[in-house]
Amino acid sequence: MATRSDDDGGSRIWRGVRHLIFGDESEPTLRDQIEEVIDEAEGSRPQSGDLTPHERQMLRNLLHLDDRTAGDICVPRGEIMSVASTISFDDLVAAFADAGHSRLPVYGESLDEVIGMVHIKDVFMANVDKSRDRAMTALLRNPLFVPESMGVLDLLARMRAERVHLAIVVDEFGGTEGLVTIEDVVEEIVGDIEDEHDEQEGAMLVMLDDGIWEADARLEIEELASTVDARLVSEEDDVDTLGGLAFLLAGKILQPGDSVCHASGWRLESIAADSRRILRLRLHAPDGSAQE
Template sequence: MPDDSSSSAADSGGRWWRGLRALFAPEQEPSLRDQIEEAIEEHDAEGGEDDDLSTAEREMLRNILHFDERNVGDIGVPRGDIIAVPETIGFDDLVARFAEAEHSRLPVYGEDLDHVVGMVHVKDVFRIIATGAPKPETIAGLIRQPRYVPSSMRIIDLLAEMRETRTHLAIVLNEYSGTDGLVTIEDLVEEIVGDIEDEHDEEEEDLLIPLGDAIWSADARAELEDVARLIDPRLADIEDDVETLGGLASALAGQVPQTGQILAHPSGWRLEIADADERRVKKLLLHPPAVADEAEGE
């Protein structure tokens, strides 16, 4: 049986040490955010099965806890991957562009993409087609106003602003007021719940198809993260702020490359443009580095 005097001395020593530590290094009370995250981590570490929160729910909670740490410049569609239309486009061409892009909203630009004047919603276009109304000579009457936000804006502030103004698309501006990208309300929601796939989203295997001899057929929309994982991590090693193969090709060319053009990647890979128009790259062929190049790198 332990001696009471020893126990009392130990308690006194413990209180003295905690007091001394608080004097020189006062501890701050953990925030509610820290407490919730710590509780989730402890639960995951214990691996308990009896739980009223599913794995998906716990992951969403983690995302919510860090939701205000990211800026709009960190998410959404980068400039190189924006599908937009000029304000001079005809109605029939606009319909064709919507069918090709499979988006519900398309930005509209004036002189160039740095001068976005608005956006067009597909339901306004469909209403004209469905009712048999006369086709407008210009799309000026169809243009709505999106939000224009700096890339440094917090995503939680943008979500609140979009909800208040009932706007679903924002044009992200850089420090020179040029277009840096765009963010939809779906992009913001995905930061909490994860990727939202719909019937138009293609599977990863359809975007990157091996052809033999280490050659790949690739959709320009394939994300560099997937390219790095499936093909070669060096292909994603580029200083430019791009996220897709199409963006990578445009960054390497310094402009939108045209069909038949072959671009050299620093890793030795060659990007052959299989299909493109004046606005964007659509399909590519990825040719591996020559054997001699690989041997020199070893």
């Protein structure tokens, strides 16, 4: 015999299904019904066989997955690790070792001209079998090219259908906006996935002393301005991160120990970087004291 709670849950699900079928706008959607049930379970005492908090969060993520677009979840253009089509095979091997990724985009004249991608499996096979063709044309594979407005669910479906795990996100003018892997999509559901090659990273932003902050180069400019100093912004609209701001000001990749001054008087000091990007910076206030 069904209990009262079973009847309530069943009626909620039925109202959601009825809305989807008949378009009754006066009733909440099935999505709303499921989220309501999750909300009600948040403060309840856990029961055997019930959803764990992590499972409930994954379910929430699934419910809102289609609200996210490729542009929302992509690795920003400034952080894309790529190689030129003219790179030698030995340098390509070194690039994979440095990047720690299984796939690297290949560009022609600039990153706006992505002509393909290289998979580390193909590089490994060519390195082992000396009879294989090591030319870039023989190693190139085709990535997906998707608009930044494409929904994450549609992107996942296309990746599965075409069996391609890397997509180049392009803007309305055809320029490269960012890069998305299938891991990025899965992380939108299950949370961050770290493997044995992922390095432990420091906090995105931390205050060390009065007027001295340390930050990850991927820190969003908006968060930097709202937390540290409203003057720490960029004059260029296409700069979204602290690392991008430092690169724009210096005109080069700041190596550890190098610094550059912002118009506000803040000094941005690189404390970690590699040959391709700035990784972490220390911010020094104009007068060495905390800002209002």
